[in-house]
Amino acid sequence: MKTTLEQWQLLQAVVSYGSFARAAEAFNRSQSSLSYQLTLMQERLGVTLLTIVGRKAELTASGQQLLAQALPLLQGFEKLENRSRALQRGERARLDLVVDSIFPKTRLFTVLRRFQQVYPSTQIHLTEVLRSESCAVLQQQQADVYIITPSAEMIRQGKLLLEVNFVAVAQREHPLLALPAPLGQDVLVRYPLIEIVSREQQQLPYRQVSAAENWTFTTIETAIEAVTQGVGYGWLPEERIQAQLASGELQVLPLKYGVRRATPVYLFLNQDEAQLDNETALLVRLIQDKV
Incomplete structure (x- = not known):
């Protein structure tokens, strides 16, 4: 049999918390159950991963090397679970944003960074366009939010940003x-x-x-x-x-x-502002606050 993802998670927890007892509590397990899983894991690998120094559990040299290789997988799985929970809460998986290339980049990335802090599981797909492309992109109505330079006929539909x-x-x-x-x-x-x-x-x-x-x-x-x-x-x-x-x-x-x-540069939305979901409403508010 191979090692399991859970066993690697338990190993990481023991190292992070510094003890079997605290790691077991974090995973809502008994200490004996956790200790058994890690013993089984080491037997399957044929490598000693942990050693006890005083009262603290520490990785051996082999354990450090193997856990370092496993960490990207563990982090990816954690992100996957977080995204799944976000979808269960009704959060959007994706937002489409169209931005005129003349919009100041420092302001744009400040907005995106703040949005990410609130909704880390919502991906923003950004398309950058030139002024001459703005009208055609807006007419397609395929994005959620537009920050563009419109034609004179379209100005009434948007809000001046800057x-x-x-x-x-x-x-x-x-x-x-x-x-x-x-x-x-x-x-x-x-x-x-x-x-x-x-x-x-x-x-x-x-x-x-x-x-x-x-x-x-x-x-x-x-x-x-x-x-x-x-x-x-x-x-x-x-x-x-x-x-x-x-x-x-x-x-x-x-x-x-x-x-x-x-x-x-104007702000355009694909639907009435009063009907925006929480994610789109936050993105719009951050854009307006920044400019």
Whole structure:
């Protein structure tokens, strides 16, 4: 016969509590029953796992090695049981969240971390989209919560969360920063512009461009890196480039107008707020509190 999962759990309990008596109490077992299971376990393995030092039970070197290998399995089983109990209580197994990629990441992950502390058994499936993809995703109505930039026609259906400021910047050695200020559109069009667009927009054969040379990227992170490396200039989310601005690696362009552009981000729900389940209601509240 092989060892059982329960025997490994009992072994871990003895080590954690430091004694057979306390471990037996935690598992609602008699001390003799627990001691028998661990003796049987060691016989089956052919290895001594525990030794008594004074009044405390401690692992042998072999016991330490084997329990360390078993711990991921024990922890996984504990999570499985916790999730099962959560489902029995009626908690949701999954929440679908769609987030515009311009939404500040530090705020987003603070929200997700706090949610996880309250509902550790509810998984959040997050989909990140670009502004140009927001309307199509919202129309599909496949997610529970949306944090997106909608079209003008859809604004009434959502709640304004915040405005994300984009600022025109270039790498500190970019030729634009050596020209007389202020800079007008007639000057900007001579230099490569870094833009953030969806994959669909990239593939459009007649996409309207606003510079003689446009470099398009489908992620904000890559666009930021392109501007930082001096590939071109562009409007980037100000909150995401604070470190580069503070160090002087990126500098704000002295434009005649349009140095900053504000993009509103809205909250949309797939059902009436009064009818939300506890998990979705908490997620919405955390989002609203954070912004």
